[in-house]
Amino acid sequence: MTPRPGDMQIPILELSRISCYLEKGSNIFSDISFTLNEGDILVLQGRSGSGKSTLLKCIAHLVMHSGEILYRGSSPQMHGIPMFRTRVMYVPQRPSLLPGGPYDFLEAITNLNAHKTLFQDNIEGSTKEISKRAFEIGEAWGIEPDLWARNWINLSGGEGQRILLAAALALNSAEVLLLDEPTSALDSETSRLVEEFLVNAIRSSTLSVKAVVWITHSPEQSRRVGTRFIFLSGGACYEREDPSPSPSPHPATPVG
Numbered sequence: 001m002t003p004r005p006g007d008m009q010i011p012i013l014e015l016s017r018i019s020c021y022l023e024k025g026s027n028i029f030s031d032i033s034f035t036l037n038e039g040d041i042l043v044l045q046g047r048s049g050s051g052k053s054t055l056l057k058c059i060a061h062l063v064m065h066s067g068e069i070l071y072r073g074s075s076p077q078m079h080g081i082p083m084f085r086t087r088v089m090y091v092p093q094r095p096s097l098l099p100g101g102p103y104d105f106l107e108a109i110t111n112l113n114a115h116k117t118l119f120q121d122n123i124e125g126s127t128k129e130i131s132k133r134a135f136e137i138g139e140a141w142g143i144e145p146d147l148w149a150r151n152w153i154n155l156s157g158g159e160g161q162r163i164l165l166a167a168a169l170a171l172n173s174a175e176v177l178l179l180d181e182p183t184s185a186l187d188s189e190t191s192r193l194v195e196e197f198l199v200n201a202i203r204s205s206t207l208s209v210k211a212v213v214w215i216t217h218s219p220e221q222s223r224r225v226g227t228r229f230i231f232l233s234g235g236a237c238y239e240r241e242d243p244s245p246s247p248s249p250h251p252a253t254p255v256g
């Protein structure tokens, strides 16, 4: 489903009572609810193991969960799960499990039916055009074009991380990017370049991305990029006005 003009009034993403259970009786979190609107950079914080990555994977329908997720007012099933994942895209911290190299990855993604349906054979969606855009973004972040032809296992953590993010942006199909610690392997200078690019991408009218959920452990980064701040703690989720490093046991606004 392609967004229509009237869709702009409804939240881009609505989560209602999302719960994730690993085994019987053991839940990572329960009843998480919040909405995401165009222009939001929603920073997701919480202690290690609190369930941040799992929540992003639930949103992307990569992990079993209960509750309801609506994208532009319709369920992922209504959009079709592959199409939903091109519009609401999870970007992992590392490309550790991907086969081949970055260029193979771009080729595989651009050959998916959901991608082809979205671009309807428009040249903008071709592997060649997307690779060109990906190389440009990568170069702005210090990635030489020849690295795209390497195997993932022969790239450094920071190189793989930047390439994966550049690819997600170059695809220009996602309205929501779910970023799992996107700069965790980068030095502070490169991290700033990536942050600035992403913040400008949300404001740009020519790029597809309209909102981001961004996991970070850095309060400084949260402050620089975030427009909203949500904390996962004790299986529940709280929205705060500021990106304080340690959520108190009784934060201001429970949103779950």
Ligand SMILES: Nc1ncnc2c1ncn2[C@@H]1O[C@H](COP(=O)(O)OP(=O)(O)OP(=O)(O)O)[C@@H](O)[C@H]1O
Pocket: 022, 028, 046, 047, 048, 049, 050, 051, 052, 053, 054, 055
């Ligand atoms: N497939 C799985 N099987 C068993 N336990 C899992 C699985 N995936 C996640 N977990 C557990 O769920 C909890 C939440 O993990 P998750 O990776 O979502 O945390 P996180 O907040 O992103 O952590 P970090 O900040 O360290 O990246 C952890 O206790 C983790 O061990």
